[in-house]
Amino acid sequence: MAPLSEAGIQELRAKTLEARKLSYSPYSKFKVSAVLLTDDGQYIEGANIENASYGACICAEQTAIVKAVTTGHKNFVAIGISSSAGTVTPPCGICRQVIREFAPQIDVYMFTEKEDYLMQPLTALLPHSFGPEDLLDLPAK
Known part of the structure; x- marks a missing residue:
């Protein structure tokens, strides 16, 4: 996949930062968002959803993937991730595997609140x- 243009990166960044408002994180206060860009130009938002039983928490990346797949989207161009940590936050191991199931060649853009980002x-x-x-x-067998 070709990397996003600078304008595309900035649009994904803005949507990713905005989606953090969707986070339900009353316990950790660690807000995370993920936004998928589909091959037809749609943006699908996800945010982390915590639970008092920590094992039942759902990561932002998983929320976005499930939302995308259950609405008929399975082809993705990029995913943007942002957290309230103030630093670049990569997806956890489980999220990497969930992303891999549907988008093994996807570019992952990890944004900070400032203009900084890392793409891998x-x-x-x-x-x-x-x-x-x-x-x-x-x-x-």
């Missing part, structure tokens, strides 16, 4: 990954 292809964040193709050709 998912292949750099999750090298030698395991995906659907590793299961499709298994012999029948």
Whole structure:
């Protein structure tokens, strides 16, 4: 996939920062958002949703992916991620795997509140990954 233009990066950044308002994080106060850009130009927002039972928390990236897939979107150009930490926040390991399921070649843009950002292809964040193709050709038993 080709990297986004500077204008595309700034639009994804703005939508990602805005989506942090959707976070439900009363326990950690750590607000995270993720915005997927689909191949048809739509932006799909997600935010972290906490739960008093911490194991039931849902990450922003997972929220965005589930929302996208359940509304018929499976082709993505980029994903933007932002947190209230003030620094670049990469996706956690589980989120990397969830993103990988649907977008193994996606570019991941990690934004700060300032103009700073880091872009890494998912292949750099999750090298030698395991995906659907590793299961499709298994012999029948």
